[in-house]
Amino acid sequence: MIGRSLRANAHDREILRLAVPAFGALVAEPLFLLSDSAIVGHLGTAQLGGLGVAGQALATLVYLCVFLAYGTTASVARQVGAGDVTGAIRQGIDGMWLALALGIALMAAGWPLAPWLVDAFGASDAVSPYAETYLKVSLVGLPGMLIVLAGTGVLRGLQDTRTPLLVSIGGFGLNLVLNLLFVLGFGWGIAGSAWGTVIAQTASGGVYVVMVLRAARRHGASARPDIAGLIAAAGAGVNLILRTAALRLVLIVATSVAARMGDPEVAAYQIGFQVWTLLVFALDAIAIAGQAITGRYLGAADRTGTRQVTRRMIQWGVACGIVFGIGILAVRPWLPGLFTSDDHVRDLLLGSLIIVALLQPFAGVVFVLDGILIGAGDGAYLAWTTMIATVAFLPAALLAYWWDAGLTGLWLAIGLWILARLTTLGLRARGDAWMVTGAVRR
16 A cells, blocks of 8 residues: 555655655754763663753753744745845845854853753752753853754755755764763863753754855845844744744643653653654654745745646655654664663663654644645644644643653553544544735735
């Protein structure tokens, strides 16, 4: 069945040209935290739990600003489809200036709030000091992290996912080397892990700045900040911020529930969540292609092509999800040993991985459709339907804690959230209201 559905298709080359490099770039991001987890895990269970709590807090700040990548990809791709490359680069530059401003503001606000953020996740007395240390150091890298988001969006909108792949590989390699040096070599503990990631992310942001400035010179686009452009870029991201806030609330609550279950539970959840993130980001590679291709097709007023490529990307999402699910089950007996020697944590993780594997095909469709609608600029629908799915998740997660259902109950609540998103996104994709054409969605 899968083989027949994935026979050669006219859109395959276009999808794979963008999705394959995006796959590598997206995988590199969770590999930053997976490598951190593997190294920090050898320091102790409390340190690993601290990394998990701080990582969720930091990810919440960063991914609330994911519109810098997603919104930029969609708007730049529309301009490219309409034939205005100079205008596309100008929009991208506005996004990068906005990223710098937001990064500095969040870093300044985050430092005094760090203890409160850690406490909000319900970390134990043993875990809290490590979480606070990691979070405070990591905040220094926020401007670089957000510039990476915006710069990636510019290049994706220009139909280039190969360059972000190369930057991600370089950043991951640097992060791994620095973590090994600072944590195991210099003995800096969890702070060394955070500094390694800060340096790697800041360096990656610098690379994007250089590349976008070069493109601006080639196409005669101004690199100066434009107030009107900054306001427009911020305004266009409001719906995506709401969508992302609802999404992140799910992950915050899940981490908080796991932390309140106990230190072994939050440590096992941290590892399981990073495996989940690795695979979801891999599935999201097709969604990234969807953002770029959908924006370009709609910018060129090609509704027929948009519908055809949407159908094809959904088929790829299902197939990849099945493959990833099988892969998790295959490596499941050996995976826990890579991260911890605590038998309790290993047993908890073994149970979680079964549910993570079973959810992959559904997650594949959800992330593909999410990317397609982002590429179409359908932010309002994404915002309110993501909130609906979050409302479905919250009571299920709380019941898992109150009924002492453990991590199995928590992951089943996450599964309910995925199914709710699958339903709402699928209903939207069946209609035509989201396919608004033109260089700018009005």
